Each structure stands twice: as structure tokens, then as C-alpha cells.
Amino acid sequence: MLTALMNTKIFSLIRKTYTFEELDRLRSTHSFYCPACKQQMELKLGKIKRYHFAHRKKTACESYSEPETERHLAGKEDLYQWLEKEGEVQLEPFLPEIRQRPDLLFTMNGKRYAIEYQCSVIPREHVASRIRGYEKLNIQSIWILGSNHLKRLGPSEYRIPSFSWLFARHFPRSFTPYLLYYCPENKQLLRLNHLYPFSGQIFFAHAVSFRQGDSLKHILQNPPDEILPDRWLKSRLNRFRKRLPPKEMTAFQQMLYVKKRVPLALLPSIVFIPSCFDYCFETEPYLWKTSLLLWAEECISFTVQDAAEYLFQLERDGIAVRRQLSFANPSNQDVVEDLGSWLLKAGFLVFMENEKRYRIAPVIWTDRIERILDSDTEFFRLISGCRHNL
Numbered sequence: 001m002l003t004a005l006m007n008t009k010i011f012s013l014i015r016k017t018y019t020f021e022e023l024d025r026l027r028s029t030h031s032f033y034c035p036a037c038k039q040q041m042e043l044k045l046g047k048i049k050r051y052h053f054a055h056r057k058k059t060a061c062e063s064y065s066e067p068e069t070e071r072h073l074a075g076k077e078d079l080y081q082w083l084e085k086e087g088e089v090q091l092e093p094f095l096p097e098i099r100q101r102p103d104l105l106f107t108m109n110g111k112r113y114a115i116e117y118q119c120s121v122i123p124r125e126h127v128a129s130r131i132r133g134y135e136k137l138n139i140q141s142i143w144i145l146g147s148n149h150l151k152r153l154g155p156s157e158y159r160i161p162s163f164s165w166l167f168a169r170h171f172p173r174s175f176t177p178y179l180l181y182y183c184p185e186n187k188q189l190l191r192l193n194h195l196y197p198f199s200g201q202i203f204f205a206h207a208v209s210f211r212q213g214d215s216l217k218h219i220l221q222n223p224p225d226e227i228l229p230d231r232w233l234k235s236r237l238n239r240f241r242k243r244l245p246p247k248e249m250t251a252f253q254q255m256l257y258v259k260k261r262v263p264l265a266l267l268p269s270i271v272f273i274p275s276c277f278d279y280c281f282e283t284e285p286y287l288w289k290t291s292l293l294l295w296a297e298e299c300i301s302f303t304v305q306d307a308a309e310y311l312f313q314l315e316r317d318g319i320a321v322r323r324q325l326s327f328a329n330p331s332n333q334d335v336v337e338d339l340g341s342w343l344l345k346a347g348f349l350v351f352m353e354n355e356k357r358y359r360i361a362p363v364i365w366t367d368r369i370e371r372i373l374d375s376d377t378e379f380f381r382l383i384s385g386c387r388h389n390l
């Protein structure tokens with residue numbers, strides 16, 4: 001930690017720049033204590049990590065997890081300096097009502113934000129209870145991940161493990177999710193937007209970087225412009241069509257073969273239609289979208305509610321598995337409404353005005369690769385046409 005109690009007052013290591021000699025003298029004449037558990041703390045003046053405090057005894061302090069890495073200490077200090085320019089910020093304040101200590105507590109326009117710079121992986125339950133604690137005090141928690149959590153695989157392709165998803169937030173009045181990362185080495189805050197899954201953990205994403213001086217208010221409140229994920233779509237579909245069939249047929253492939261007589265690689269393009277809530281399932285979107293399509297084809301017509309209920313059934317049957325999210329968590333109704341709006345725009349769904357119900361337009365199921373590739377081309381054309389309606 002960068003703060004400790006000294007003579008019953010908070011002593012901060014970053015209020016000014018101290019020399020080794022100054023601090024060495026201080027630690028020989030004073031004792032330091034944890035503001036939360038009141039146990040004695042040691043002032044560490046090593047060469048690898050920046051100067052910091054650590055609990056003397058390795059007993060767990062309920063308000064803080066240790067040891068802190070140099071990355072964590074550095075990032076916390078940088079973020080403190082960043083926020084100082086924009087509002088009132090406190091470093092590691094102890095909140096006695098909930099016995100929690102955020103890395104930073106920031107007040108902007110009368111609203112309080114707990115800023116957690118999360119570099120380590122901690123149990124999900126700890127994350128959930130810390131978020132609940134802040135909510136009790138009406139504090140919004142903003143979790144900024146250490147850049148160690150992010151692995152870039154290509155120009156717009158990232159591996160995002162399930163732990164990181166616990167911290168995805170969405171912008172006010174929109175469900176567009178984003179993730180924040182801070183890298184102390186190049187002093188950049190990265191915001192990942194437009195997250196579309198290639199698979200359970202690999203995502204297409206659009207990254208925007210910010211530096212000290214850029215307004216945090218802007219970063220947290222202004223969503224990026226909507227994009228049409230056609231680059232994602234082409235790449236997703238091409239990879240899928242070229243994929244070698246696995247040796248053993250899964251239950252899904254068997255069901256598909258029994259019902260439609262088509263191999264997996266020739267699924268109709270419509271099941272790859274993107275929707276902005278694809279991220280909220282760990283299951284690959286084409287799997288639950290195919291099940292929804294098969295259901296919709298059997299219905300003469302249906303309502304949004306019917307489709308949302310069927311999606312619940314897919315969840316109960318383990319065909320669609322929800323991702324664990326803390327903040328950006330849309331309902332099934334939101335999911336099918338968004339999916340439906342894309343299908344409508346592209347002409348795959350028909351709205352029956354007089355009955356206020358929907359029906360699905362005829363879909364091509366074929367085991368001929370040429371026909372499927374033609375229908376893919378037509379599909380891209382229809383999706384590109386949606387650009388005008390964004």
C-alpha cells in the first residue's frame with residue numbers, strides 16, 4: 001500500500017517525493033499501522049518495487065489483498081495523479097461502514113466512484129461482495145484491469161478470459177459493453193469497445209487509448225460511434241466454413257443432421273448475424289442462434305416474449321450458457337429484441353403488422369457448398385445494406 005497510519009494520521013508516500021534516506025530515518029523513529037485492521041505495517045524500501053507499506057504479519061487483512069505487485073503500485077499511483085486533475089480523489093481510503101478500502105475514491109459532480117485497479121485474479125465471490133459493499137454506500141465501482149489480463153492476438157482480436165468479463169460496464173442509456181485496462185509501462189488507459197465473440201474467450205474488439213489529461217468523465221460516459229461489425233462477420237464466417245469437421249459428431253451436429261441433413265460447416269449464414277449482446281453468452285452465438293432459428297421455423301408466428309421464453313429454455317437445457325457479468329447484463333428480452341432488429345433490417349424476419357407478431361423468412365438449408373457460398377455473398381450484401389439504418 002502507499003498509505004499507512006503514522007501518529008494516528010494518514011501518511012502517504014506519494015504526496016511528495018521522498019528520498020531513501022528520509023524514509024529510512026522515518027521508519028527507524030516511527031511505527032506505521034494499517035488504517036483498517038490496525039496491525040503494524042512495514043515500510044518497504046527495496047530496489048525492485050517502489051517504496052510501499054505491507055502488513056508485518058502475513059495474517060490476512062480483510063480490507064486488502066497482498067502482496068501488491070510493482071505493476072499494481074505503479075498503476076495506482078499513475079491513476080491517482082490522473083484523477084487529481086479532474087476532481088477530488090483519495091488514495092486507499094478505509095470505508096469503516098463496509099470495511100473496504102478501494103484503491104482510489106473519486107468524487108466527480110457530487111457522485112462517488114471507487115476505482116479498483118485489478119492486476120491479480122481473485123475469487124468471483126470476493127469481486128461480487130466488494131461490488132455489493134460499494135453499492136450499499138451508493139458508490140459506483142469502476143474496475144480497471146491490469147494490462148496483464150489482456151492478450152492481443154491480431155489487429156482487432158483479443159483473448160478476454162472470463163474473469164475480466166466481471167468488470168465489463170456499459171455506458172449510460174446503452175448496453176454497449178466496454179472494458180478498461182491500464183498499462184503503467186506506457187501510461188495508457190485502454191478502452192475496448194465493440195466486443196464481438198469469435199469463440200468463448202476470443203473477441204473482436206475496437207481499442208481506443210487515452211492518456212493523462214484525457215477526461216475520465218468523457219471516457220466513462222461517451223460511447224463510441226456504433227459500427228457495423230462486417231469485418232468481424234466476414235472473418236468469423238470464413239473461418240467457420242474452412243474449419244475441419246471434428247472426428248466425433250457432437251449432439252448438436254447430430255441434431256442438425258437429423259433435422260436438416262446438413263453438416264455443421266454448412267450452417268445457413270443467417271445464424272452468424274451479429275447482435276450487440278452476443279457477448280453475454282459464453283456459448284458461441286451460432287449455437288444458440290441455430291436453435292432459435294429451428295424453433296422459429298416451426299412456429300407459424302411468434303412474439304418477442306415467445307422468443308425470449310424459448311431462449312430461457314435453451315439456458316435451462318444448457319444449450320445457451322450465460323457469461324458471468326456484474327454490470328452489463330441484459331435480459332433475454334433485450335437479447336432477442338436486438339437480434340430481431342438486425343434480422344428485420346436485413347429482411348430475414350417479417351413483421352405482421354395486423355397481428356403484431358413475427359415470422360421468419362424462408363431459410364436456405366443445403367449440403368451443397370457452392371449454394372452456401374452464394375448465400376454468404378448475398379448475406380454480406382444484405383448486412384452491408386443495414387449500414388444506412390444504424
Ligand SMILES: [Zn+2]
Pocket residue numbers: 034035036037038039055061062063
Ligand atoms: Zn490491515
